[in-house]
Amino acid sequence: MTADSTLCLLLIAVLPLAPAGLALVNCGLNRSRSAAQSLVGALCLGAVAAVVYCAWGFSLEAFAGGSGYSLQLGGVAWNWVGAAPLFFRGLSDASAPIAAFQIFAVSFVALIPWGSGADRWRLGAACLLSVVLAGFIYPLFAHWVWGGGWLAQLGATFHLGAGFVDPGGAATLQGLGGIAALAVVWILGPRRGKFTRGGPPGAIPAHQIVYVLFGCMVTMVGWLALNLLGAIFFAQINGVALAMTEVNTLLCASGAVLAALLVTRVRFGKPDASLCANAWIAGLVASSAVAALVPPGAALLVGIVAGGVLSPAIEFLELRCGIDDPSGGIVVHGLSAIWGLLAVGFLGRSASGGQMIAQLVGIGTLLGLVLPAVYSLCWMLNRALPFRAHPHGERIGMDLHELGSGAYPEFVMHTDEFIPH
Amino acid sequence: MKLAGLGLLVSGWIVAVAALCLLPQLALRAGFVVAGLLVEGLGLFLVGRAHLESLGARE
Numbered sequence: 001m002t003a004d005s006t007l008c009l010l011l012i013a014v015l016p017l018a019p020a021g022l023a024l025v026n027c028g029l030n031r032s033r034s035a036a037q038s039l040v041g042a043l044c045l046g047a048v049a050a051v052v053y054c055a056w057g058f059s060l061e062a063f064a065g066g067s068g069y070s071l072q073l074g075g076v077a078w079n080w081v082g083a084a085p086l087f088f089r090g091l092s093d094a095s096a097p098i099a100a101f102q103i104f105a106v107s108f109v110a111l112i113p114w115g116s117g118a119d120r121w122r123l124g125a126a127c128l129l130s131v132v133l134a135g136f137i138y139p140l141f142a143h144w145v146w147g148g149g150w151l152a153q154l155g156a157t158f159h160l161g162a163g164f165v166d167p168g169g170a171a172t173l174q175g176l177g178g179i180a181a182l183a184v185v186w187i188l189g190p191r192r193g194k195f196t197r198g199g200p201p202g203a204i205p206a207h208q209i210v211y212v213l214f215g216c217m218v219t220m221v222g223w224l225a226l227n228l229l230g231a232i233f234f235a236q237i238n239g240v241a242l243a244m245t246e247v248n249t250l251l252c253a254s255g256a257v258l259a260a261l262l263v264t265r266v267r268f269g270k271p272d273a274s275l276c277a278n279a280w281i282a283g284l285v286a287s288s289a290v291a292a293l294v295p296p297g298a299a300l301l302v303g304i305v306a307g308g309v310l311s312p313a314i315e316f317l318e319l320r321c322g323i324d325d326p327s328g329g330i331v332v333h334g335l336s337a338i339w340g341l342l343a344v345g346f347l348g349r350s351a352s353g354g355q356m357i358a359q360l361v362g363i364g365t366l367l368g369l370v371l372p373a374v375y376s377l378c379w380m381l382n383r384a385l386p387f388r389a390h391p392h393g394e395r396i397g398m399d400l401h402e403l404g405s406g407a408y409p410e411f412v413m414h415t416d417e418f419i420p421h
Numbered sequence: 422m423k424l425a426g427l428g429l430l431v432s433g434w435i436v437a438v439a440a441l442c443l444l445p446q447l448a449l450r451a452g453f454v455v456a457g458l459l460v461e462g463l464g465l466f467l468v469g470r471a472h473l474e475s476l477g478a479r480e
Contacts, residue, residue, distance in 0.1 A: 073442065074442035074443070076442070154441070158441050158450075160441075186468070186472050189475075189476065190476070195476060197477075321469050321472070321473065322472060322473045322476040323472075353447050353451065354447060356451070357441075357447070357450055357451050357454055360437070360451075360454050360455065360458060361437055361438065361441065361454060363458070364433065364434050364437040364438075364454065364457055364458050364461060365434060365437075365438075367430065367433075367434075367458075367461045367465065368430045368431055368432075368433045368434025368435075368437070368457070368461045368464075369431065369434045371430060371465075372427045372430045372431050375427065375468075376427070
């Protein structure tokens, strides 16, 4: 075993901390009456995604240099899907490291909309969407970006810089997850009592901010592994050069949290803990695009912008667009990812006009092809298995409704203890 | 309105990709790719408006 393969295995072992931390963040941002469902859901969605992805998703995605199907259009071959054998036969010892990386990556994608649909989304329906995301949407898009597909080849086919680059999965994981969150929120509608006719939106605060902040710290460890593995697998960076990816990841997240701290301090008089936590994640999301490709100063700038726009963007979606997103996943994962991908076009070491066009085409594909596809699939799945829980279930909380017991059974008033018998 | 918005999203993507195939000059390509993204933005706006209207009807 070489030094690099040992490093990869170590990083893959740490990688699950990223989705685990995100699950904790989502749980803390929820209401207490849906906390257990949130974490059980995170486990179930990860499990469904892993099984489906290994069964056929990995075969559709394949990897760069592997076999794929191409369409001939305009004199150019458009490699659009991998052609590895289906039903677990695509996995081999040689492809196992990248498959292990992708299993956690695909669980990440499934987890992002789960946080946005909290307090009203049925677990069964979420698992069904997880099958679609892990089995079809993610493998196809990831093949285009990471598997030697048409987006990755824009440099060779149309002379657009190095083609669409996304070493840490800002588009394939975070952007896709953010877009799926938007589609799910559109289908589900807001939580009961969030919006009332004529009045301002009701504030539904996070039930456990300690989970949220601790989740951010846990997520950071996993995210370092995510960005390092992305740099090794998809940007061919090795050895001590990897340390710069790590430095940039931390600079990006730090810039974002400090910017959010300042913005919320100015806007609300005091720093807002949940928005600062969201900014930390937003900085990590943006770092997925830039960490391996930009100098440290640029990474800090990207983080500052990601954290600075977070609070106004979340407010805009809630107040002007009627979007109820308890975890802020649409802005944190979707918008920050798009910003990071855009920044690569003009701040990256290979920045050029062609590279910028390649990045724009990638972002355009995410919004113009993947979003309608995910929304249409969600609409059809919602017809087959309704996404939204019964109103009674929403009233009593998803824990009691779906699991039969709450996350905090002792958080009740035992008045009988004080009544003399 | 929602269908029109989704249609515009896809149309914007087609404009951006067609620009790559049909236009050899970098500046023209950039212009049409940006135009495609603007069409996508319009589509996103329409789908968002449709969501707001359905929200009002639900209340």
